Amino acid sequence: MSSKQIGTIAAGIIAASVVLASSEGAKALECPTPHPNHSDLALPQTQTEIRSYSKLIAAQGGRAIPTILYGLKSRYPHATDAALTNFMIGLFCPLIKNNAALSEEQKRRALKVIAKKIYARIAE
Helix, strand or coil: CCHHHHHHHHHHHHHHHHHHHCCCCCCCCCCCCCCCCCCCCCCCCCHHHHHHHHHHHHHHHHHHHHHHHHHHHHHCCCCCHHHHHHHHHHHHHHHHHCCCCCCHHHHHHHHHHHHHHHHHHHHC
């Protein structure tokens, strides 16, 4: 199995675990926290960067995924699929969680949809 395949599998496991962790009963959606340091599973996230990407997501929704991934892959060319997945889920999750117009079930469904889109785009 290649390192790319392992990374893709890890990214899928991470995305699934975030979605599954948030799908228990009527419990509030839980989001991953930003990471200040780079590792195989995380890219560094600054508050300025999070605000900038959040504005892009607010304007474009899921259509912002390719743009953000392109920027991340340019800045971190050796980033693992798992780190990219974590970063992207970390951006979208708080926006979904804080959407007062959605019920907890709708938030979980929205996160599942976004996680699938992120995973599919990374796996390309």
